[in-house]
Amino acid sequence: MIRVLNIISDTNLGGAGRVLLNYAKYRDRSRFDMSVILPRGSVLRDMLEPMDIPVYEIDGMADRSFDRADVGKLKEMIRRIDPDIVHTHGSLSGRIAARACGKKIVYTRHCAFPVKSYMRHGPGRWANRIFNMHYADRVIAVGESTKENLMESGIPEKYIDTMMNGSEKVTLPPEEERRKLRRQYGFSDEDFVMGILARIEVYKGHDDILDALSLLISEGLSVKLIIAGTGSYEEKLREKAAAFPEGTVVFAGFIRDISQILAVMDVQINASYESETSSLSVIEGMSAGVPSAVSDCGGNPDLIADGVNGFVFPARDSVALAACVRKMVSDPSLCGRLKDGALRVYEERFTGKKFAESVEAVYEKLMR
DSSP states (O other): OEEEEEEEOOSSOOHHHHHHHHHHHHOOTTTEEEEEEEETTOTHHHHHGGGTOOEEEESSOTTOSOOHHHHHHHHHHHHHHOOSEEEEESOHHHHHHHHHTTOEEEEEEOOOOOOOHHHHSHHHHHHHHHHHHHTOSEEEEESHHHHHHHHHTTOOGGGEEEEOOOBOOOOOOOHHHHHHHHHHTTOOTTOEEEEEESOOOGGGOHHHHHHHHHHHHHTTOOEEEEEEOOOTTHHHHHHHHTTSOTTSEEEEEOOSOHHHHHTTOSEEEEOOSSOOSSOHHHHHHHHTTOOEEEESSTTHHHHOOBTTTEEEEOTTOHHHHHHHHHHHHHOHHHHHHHHHHHHHHHHHHOBHHHHHHHHHHHHHHHHO
């Protein structure tokens, strides 16, 4: 039995937390013992404990990667739990504490923001390389774009294990309930509904989606948009959306049950132009038979193939995005083929079980 202690600093449910929950559900309990350290008050506690996973809370660490005081608290807890492997999700404090305790360390990189120039060349690159290799034995890159991002900052390829995210299959409610949900949001059966599931941050491309929506409406198409999520750019986005006719753009806020929002959509949009790895929202949509139109940012083209399970458009190109949606609005049979393709690609590549097996292969490699 390999004992793995996960450390995550998130207090709310974000991408890293969803990845952790997906692994927890599909892990091989006969070979891997899983426990988790969280900041006190994290919403993840109530989600992990029903899975029979020991959860430990510490004061501090909340939504931050590093703090000297956190290192001391984590060292004490790691020594008490005594795992074989410490797996950190963005917590530098956890990696430093694990190394001080002499533990094997796996670090998952969940994002792929552009590497700063001082880290791409010379002393900065070498310093980052040495530091990260000292505080991690294996680095998991969630998608090829993340791997390239890590290598650009000096991490040697031989230390990196690349895998795509996977998710639990999302089951949509029956058709009558889906129609009821659409009516609750103000959508008719005739409306074609675009949707985006993402934090409302400027780099997620919500502005480009609104620009594409404006083009489609100007052509007389009955297209609506639902925006799920919250974030620092929400207020400005609401101001821009106010220019549309009432009911055209709907803000749904934070959604815990993703099936309730996917049930409303005809197509899911991912318009990111920074830090896109292997989007869980897109994968979850595929599992429910919802096709996607995605930008060519990061790992998006690794998820979606044109005409198979959706469309890919150049990032920041609202005209190209509008063209993708227009094809689907004008050809219902195409929508049906894309839905079938989304389900097929999910089953072939992106199930939670396949993802868990990939993670566990890293654990076994490290223990050997």
